[in-house]
Amino acid sequence: MQQQPPRVVVIGGGFAGLEAVRGLADAAVRVTLVDRANHHLFQPLLYQVATAGMAAPSIAMPLRRLLRRQRNAEVLMAEVAGIDADARRVTLAGGGSLDYDHLVVAAGAAHAYFGNDHWARYAPGLKTLDDALAIRRRILLAFECAEREHDAAARAHWLHFVVIGGGATGVELAGTLAEIARHTLAHEFRHFDAGSARVVLVEAGPRILAGYPEPLSDAARRQLESLGVEVRLDSPVTDVDAQGVALGESGRIDARTILWAAGVAASPLGSCLPGGRDRAGRVRVEPDLSLPGHPEISVAGDLATLEQDGEPVPGVAAAAKQMGAHVARAIRARLEGRAPPPFRYRDYGSMATIGRGRAIAVIAGRRLTGALAWWVWLFAHVLFLAGFRNRIVVLVDWAWAYVSWRRNARIILGAAPRAGTDEADAG
Amino acid sequence: MQQQPPRVVVIGGGFAGLEAVRGLADAAVRVTLVDRANHHLFQPLLYQVATAGMAAPSIAMPLRRLLRRQRNAEVLMAEVAGIDADARRVTLAGGGSLDYDHLVVAAGAAHAYFGNDHWARYAPGLKTLDDALAIRRRILLAFECAEREHDAAARAHWLHFVVIGGGATGVELAGTLAEIARHTLAHEFRHFDAGSARVVLVEAGPRILAGYPEPLSDAARRQLESLGVEVRLDSPVTDVDAQGVALGESGRIDARTILWAAGVAASPLGSCLPGGRDRAGRVRVEPDLSLPGHPEISVAGDLATLEQDGEPVPGVAAAAKQMGAHVARAIRARLEGRAPPPFRYRDYGSMATIGRGRAIAVIAGRRLTGALAWWVWLFAHVLFLAGFRNRIVVLVDWAWAYVSWRRNARIILGAAPRAGTDEADAG
Numbered sequence: 001m002q003q004q005p006p007r008v009v010v011i012g013g014g015f016a017g018l019e020a021v022r023g024l025a026d027a028a029v030r031v032t033l034v035d036r037a038n039h040h041l042f043q044p045l046l047y048q049v050a051t052a053g054m055a056a057p058s059i060a061m062p063l064r065r066l067l068r069r070q071r072n073a074e075v076l077m078a079e080v081a082g083i084d085a086d087a088r089r090v091t092l093a094g095g096g097s098l099d100y101d102h103l104v105v106a107a108g109a110a111h112a113y114f115g116n117d118h119w120a121r122y123a124p125g126l127k128t129l130d131d132a133l134a135i136r137r138r139i140l141l142a143f144e145c146a147e148r149e150h151d152a153a154a155r156a157h158w159l160h161f162v163v164i165g166g167g168a169t170g171v172e173l174a175g176t177l178a179e180i181a182r183h184t185l186a187h188e189f190r191h192f193d194a195g196s197a198r199v200v201l202v203e204a205g206p207r208i209l210a211g212y213p214e215p216l217s218d219a220a221r222r223q224l225e226s227l228g229v230e231v232r233l234d235s236p237v238t239d240v241d242a243q244g245v246a247l248g249e250s251g252r253i254d255a256r257t258i259l260w261a262a263g264v265a266a267s268p269l270g271s272c273l274p275g276g277r278d279r280a281g282r283v284r285v286e287p288d289l290s291l292p293g294h295p296e297i298s299v300a301g302d303l304a305t306l307e308q309d310g311e312p313v314p315g316v317a318a319a320a321k322q323m324g325a326h327v328a329r330a331i332r333a334r335l336e337g338r339a340p341p342p343f344r345y346r347d348y349g350s351m352a353t354i355g356r357g358r359a360i361a362v363i364a365g366r367r368l369t370g371a372l373a374w375w376v377w378l379f380a381h382v383l384f385l386a387g388f389r390n391r392i393v394v395l396v397d398w399a400w401a402y403v404s405w406r407r408n409a410r411i412i413l414g415a416a417p418r419a420g421t422d423e424a425d426a427g
Numbered sequence: 428m429q430q431q432p433p434r435v436v437v438i439g440g441g442f443a444g445l446e447a448v449r450g451l452a453d454a455a456v457r458v459t460l461v462d463r464a465n466h467h468l469f470q471p472l473l474y475q476v477a478t479a480g481m482a483a484p485s486i487a488m489p490l491r492r493l494l495r496r497q498r499n500a501e502v503l504m505a506e507v508a509g510i511d512a513d514a515r516r517v518t519l520a521g522g523g524s525l526d527y528d529h530l531v532v533a534a535g536a537a538h539a540y541f542g543n544d545h546w547a548r549y550a551p552g553l554k555t556l557d558d559a560l561a562i563r564r565r566i567l568l569a570f571e572c573a574e575r576e577h578d579a580a581a582r583a584h585w586l587h588f589v590v591i592g593g594g595a596t597g598v599e600l601a602g603t604l605a606e607i608a609r610h611t612l613a614h615e616f617r618h619f620d621a622g623s624a625r626v627v628l629v630e631a632g633p634r635i636l637a638g639y640p641e642p643l644s645d646a647a648r649r650q651l652e653s654l655g656v657e658v659r660l661d662s663p664v665t666d667v668d669a670q671g672v673a674l675g676e677s678g679r680i681d682a683r684t685i686l687w688a689a690g691v692a693a694s695p696l697g698s699c700l701p702g703g704r705d706r707a708g709r710v711r712v713e714p715d716l717s718l719p720g721h722p723e724i725s726v727a728g729d730l731a732t733l734e735q736d737g738e739p740v741p742g743v744a745a746a747a748k749q750m751g752a753h754v755a756r757a758i759r760a761r762l763e764g765r766a767p768p769p770f771r772y773r774d775y776g777s778m779a780t781i782g783r784g785r786a787i788a789v790i791a792g793r794r795l796t797g798a799l800a801w802w803v804w805l806f807a808h809v810l811f812l813a814g815f816r817n818r819i820v821v822l823v824d825w826a827w828a829y830v831s832w833r834r835n836a837r838i839i840l841g842a843a844p845r846a847g848t849d850e851a852d853a854g
Contacts, residue, residue, distance in 0.1 A: 038571060055482030064615040074617040077571040096575065144465060144504040148523065188491040190501040 005029050005072075006101035008331060009090050011080050011269065013040050013063045015317050016301030016324035017106035021073050023328020027335065031073040032098055034090070038062055038077050041129060044317055044381060047169060049132035051176040052140065056129045080107070083272040085294055102296050102331050105269060105283070106324060109302040109315065112265030112280075119240040123260035126169055135259060139177065142257045143197075147189050159197040160255035162245050164237050165262030166203030166210070168352045171220060173259055174201040175355035178227040199229045200253055202245065204236035204262070209352055209360065211314065216360040219369040223358040237262070264315070266303050273297065278305045287342035288330050289323060295334065298327040306343065313345045322346065351377045432456050432499075433528035435758060436517055438507050438696065440467050440490045442744050443728030443751035444533035448500050450755020454762065458500040459525055461517070465489055465504050468556060471744055471808060474599040476559035478607060479567060483556045507534070510699040512721055529723050529758050532696060532710070533751060536729040536742065539692030539707075546667040550687040553596055562686060566604065569684045570624075574616050586624040587682035589672050591664050592689030593630030593637070595779045598647060600686055601628040602782035605654040626656045627680055629672065631663035631689070636779055636787065638741065643787040646796040650785040664689070691742070693730045700724065705732045714769035715757050716750060722761065725754040733770065740772045749773065778804045 005028045010017045013035035021033050039060040048054040063075045079093040083103070090098045111125030124134055139161070146158035159181075163174040181197035188194065201208070201224060207217040208224075208231065221231050232247070239246035244254040266281035275292050276284040282305035283291070289304060291297040300323035302315045313319050322345055330340035351361035351373060359373035368376060432455045437444045440462035448460050466487040475481040490502045506520040510530070517525045538552030551561055566588070573585035586608075590601040608624035615621065628635070628651060634644040635651075635658065648658050659674070666673035671681040693708035702719050703711040709732035710718070716731060718724040727750035729742045740746050749772055757767035778788035778800060786800035795803060 038567060055484040057482040062615075064612075068615050074574075076575060077568075078575060140465060141504075147501075148503060148505060185491075188489075188495050 006335065007032065007099065008102040008104065009034065009098050009100040010104040010106065011035075011083075011090065012106035012108055012267075012301065012303075013037070013075075014043070014106060014108050014301060015320035016108075016327075017104065018063070018066065019321045019324025020104045020106065020298075020300060020327045021067060022070070023325050024331065025070050025072065027072070027328075027332050029072060029102070029331070029335070031070075032076055033063060033067065033073060034076045034078055034080055034092070034098070035063060036077065036079040037128070038064070039129075040066055046126060046129070046132050047172040047176065049129065050126055050135040050139075051173065051180060052136050053176070056133060060129060080269060083269065085274055085291075085297060088296065100296075102334075103298070104324075104327050104331075105273065105297065105299045105303060106301040106320075106327075107267035107269040107303050109264045109266050109280075109282075111260060112263040113260070114263050114265075116240070119260065122240045122242050123164060123245075123258040125260040125263075126173070138257055139180070143185060143189065143194065145256070147191055155192060156196075156198075157243075157254055158256050159192065159194075160244075160253070161197065161199045161257045161259070162253050162255040163199070163201045163259045163261060164240075164245065165260065166201055166205070166208030166231070166233075167261060168209065170201060170203070170259075170261035171208055171224065171352055171354055173261060174199055174229045175224055175227055175353070175358065178224075178229045179355050182228060195228075198255075200232060200255070201229055202232045202235050202237060202247065202253070204234070206234055208233070212350070212352070212360060212362065213367060216362070216367055216369065220352065220354055220360050223354045223360075223370065227355050227358070264302070270299075270303055273299070280305075288340040289327055289343050290330065290340070298330060300324050300327045308345055314350070316350060318348065318350075319345050351380065353377045433762065434459065434526065435529040435531065436461065436525050436527040437531040437533065438462075438517065439533035439535055439694075439728065439730075440464070440502075441470070441533060441535050441728060442747035443535075443754075444531065445490070445493065446748045446751025447531045447533060447725075447727060447754045448494060448497070450752050451758065452497050452499065454499070454755075454759050456499060456529070456758070456762070458497075459503055460490060460494065460500060461503045461505055461507055461519070461525070462490060463504065463506040464555070465491070466556075467493055473553060473556070473559050474596060474603065476556065477553055477562040477566075478600065478603040479563050480603070483560060487556060507696060510696065512701055512718075512724060515723065527723075529761075530725070531751075531754050531758075532700065532724065532726045532730060533728040533747075533754075534694035534696040534730050536691045536693050536707075536709075538687060539690040540687070541690050541692075543667070546687065549667045549669050550591060550672075550685040552687040552690075553600070565684055566607070570612060570616065570621065572683070574618055582619060583623075583625075584670075584681055585683050586619065586621075587671075587680070587684070588624065588626045589680050589682040589685045590626070590628050591667075591672065591685065591687050593628055593632070593635030593658070593660075594688060595636065597628060597630070597686075597688035598635055598651065598779055598781055600688060601626055601656045602651055602654055602780070602785065605651075605656045606782050609655060622655075625682075627659060627682070628656055629659045629662050629664060629674065629680070631661070633661055635660070639777070639779070639787060639789065640794060643789070643794055643796065647779065647781055647787045650781045650787075650797065654782050654785070691729070697726075697730055700726070707732075715767040716754055716770050717757065717767070725757060727751050727754045735772055741777070743777060745775065745777075746772050778807065780804045 008029045008031045010020050010033045013033055018040050021031050024031050039062050042059040045059045049056050067073045080090055081093040082091045088100050110127050113119045142158050146155045149155040161177050163170050177199045182195045185194035209217050209220050224231055235247045235250050237245055238248040246252050270281050270283045273283055283299045285299050285304045285306055289298045301320035306313050326343045333340040349363035353359040357371045357374050359377045361368040361373040361376050435456045435458045437447050437460045440460055445467050448458050451458050466489050469486040472486045476483050494500045508520040509518045515527050537554050540546045569585050573582045576582040588604050590597050604626045609622045612621035636644050636647050651658055662674045662677050664672055665675040673679045697708050697710045700710055710726045712726050712731045712733055716725045728747035733740050753770045760767040776790035780786040784798045784801050786804045788795040788800040788803050
């Protein structure tokens with residue numbers, strides 16, 4: 001009787017997990033990919049769904065579709081409840097379990113409120129497609145509520161937007177909000193000028209996009225300000241409620257719409273694993289990305305923390321993909337009795353977009369800002385979408401949006417709001 | 428002091444309401460369009476969103492966008508709570524009201540369970556984008572649950588689909604479900620053959636698409652059967668629950684996924700109006716579409732019922748558009764002191780699609796079936812989308828889907844299902 005090939009269970013169908021599965025296509029293993037969503041998400045464009053620029057399916061692809069031809073892989077849509085490293089078993093929420101010979105944990109990260117979970121209700125974060133649709137609904141409803149409001153002060157309150165957190169997501173959201181107000185919605189309302197909307201980006205630290213060289217952070221701030229965004233630096237948020245944001249001694253900003261882009265914490269699945277974790281809950285791994293003492297378990301993507309040349313490997317899509325590919329190589333090496341090589345992150349560059357024609361980038365050590373950086377960003381992201389079916393659709397959407405300032409997905413899903421209530425706050 | 432121009436309030440931004448607003452573009456009136464959604468919906472393709480063929484924004488367009496350049500029109504996203512015909516006032520849910528000189532009620536219809544509203548939980552209907560996304564989620568989750576299920580009988584149960592109602596929507600849904608199972612999902616599951624899914628279309632009457640000549644109904648049934656759909660005629664549904672559908676003496680069909688396409692009832696707003704209504708709640712109108720005794724109120728679209736040459740004007744998009752345009756003409760005539768002409772519906776043809784290369788149509792009295800009818804349907808619907816920004820995107824989506832059998836929007840939104848629970852039933 002033939003022996004069954006070893007079973008590899010991969011948790012998470014993001015960049016790292018998907019790359020790990022694909023890297024095992026020719027290996028003599030059975031792979032099971034478990035994800036609670038049915039789709040792989042192109043996370044770098046999630047803010048476009050949240051700001052009504054793209055439809056949800058444009059940046060998501062069914063995992064089954066992506067892995068259809070990989071005969072040694074199966075996909076299971078399920079939530080992982082726990083990991084028993086001693087028994088080598090993954091348990092699923094709602095019953096059932098999966099035994100493994102090799103485990104890849106690539107469950108990613110979620111937004112976090114650092115002990116202030118009650119802020120979530122007033123300041124939703126952005127990690128999933130559902131998050132994006134909820135934020136889209138909130139943004140669009142704010143303008144609709146302003147149109148229904150007769151009182152000038154109450155109307156202005158609806159037209160105040162605060163984005164908390166000056167990382168890439170916060171910068172993208174704030175810049176796009178300003179563009180929507182000043183361009184997309186121009187001439188569409190009869191009782192106010194959408195361009196009068198106020199967008200404030202609040203950052204606790206001394207500069208935005210702190211992962212970039214300081215001159216680029218300054219350039220990004222200036223580009224945001226040229227779009228009309230107020231940037232408040234050195235302003236840690238001390239409270240959030242339905243009416244606005246408190247900034248400790250720096251005062252308070254009234255706003256009906258508050259978005260959270262400040263904190264990221266590793267998936268709680270990290271705590272199911274033996275071994276050490278950093279302050280954000282990320283799992284410390286060996287140089288080959290395996291868990292100390294558990295060579296049969298690898299951790300990849302945003303859930304893993306690893307230093308390279310004294311610097312942490314950044315939590316970006318490119319690093320996650322490289323980690324996923326490395327984990328597949330390491331598993332194949334172990335199957336063949338070889339020692340897996342250490343992981344090395346190759347930084348091909350990084351970039352952040354601010355708005356149409358506005359971005360910053362570091363490509364092969366060269367610093368770019370403004371229109372050139374933006375074209376590089378646009379080109380890279382269209383290329384990055386390769387493999388996705390919607391490449392053409394994405395291009396058409398973008399090309400059209402570029403010419404017309406339109407947002408092609410300005411559709412509010414869910415019930416109608418009632419004037420005078422906080423229903424819009426419930427998102 | 429200059430007199431304010433008369434105020435026209437239009438309730439409903441569907442085909443009829445939108446056409447009425449547009450027809451008043453050059454009139455000396457102020458128009459307020461009230462809708463509880465922020466978008467106009469291209470209803471004939473709603474089944475495509477429900478069956479994951481198109482993204483929600485592809486068939487919807489913000490009403491503000493459509494009316495941006497019409498300076499005498501404003502859009503209010505709000506739900507109408509009541510109509511006081513004597514005071515000439517529309518009250519809004521959540522407070523506020525609108526006084527009118529002319530009122531156009533084009534609130535459309537919704538699906539109805541005819542006294543069995545508890546069936547809604549098990550057999551969702553399709554009228555709005557939210558309905559479509561809930562149905563999409565249910566269909567896709569059924570296949571995911573089947574993949575997780577180990578018991579053969581329970582798995583088969585997940586792969587049974589029943590569509591109730593043999594009108595255009597029911598036929599479209601059943602045909603597309605069969606295509607999804609046999610083509611789109613082929614080779615994507617490891618524990619069953621998606622092509623083994625069973626799709627049953629249940630119709631209470633003796634034939635499907637009863638509005639068409641009998642030979643076309645028969646052709647449609649044969650085309651559905653060639654796709655693998657079981658068509659059960661003369662089978663009124665007597666009960667619906669989480670496990671299946673009871674057909675009285677004809678027995679029972681077990682199924683975990685049941686869709687409702689059987690009943691339509693006029694918007695409850697019809698009951699706010701004085702005068703008579705038919706059994707489905709539609710408002711009886713004068714030949715010029717005004718309300719008897721209330722020339723300042725017009726009713727258009729699916730909410731109105733009117734006979735022409737002994738036949739009721741059908742509840743189709745073309746009739747709704749023509750009614751909306753007529754109402755605008757009638758209001759302009761009244762403003763100029765002329766008597767409004769009677770409405771005449773012009774039937775340019777009608778068509779129903781069944782699946783790729785399968786349809787029936789009556790065009791200028793000629794009957795078409797099969798591939799030719801389908802090409803006519805496809806061409807007409809692409810043309811019909813004119814004015815929508817997404818025409819190119821729609822064409823790309825369709826062209827690609829035609830070549831590849833793909834469904835481009837197979838994205839489940841909402842939380843993960845848990846095996847063994849009925850969570851999928853909760854939609």
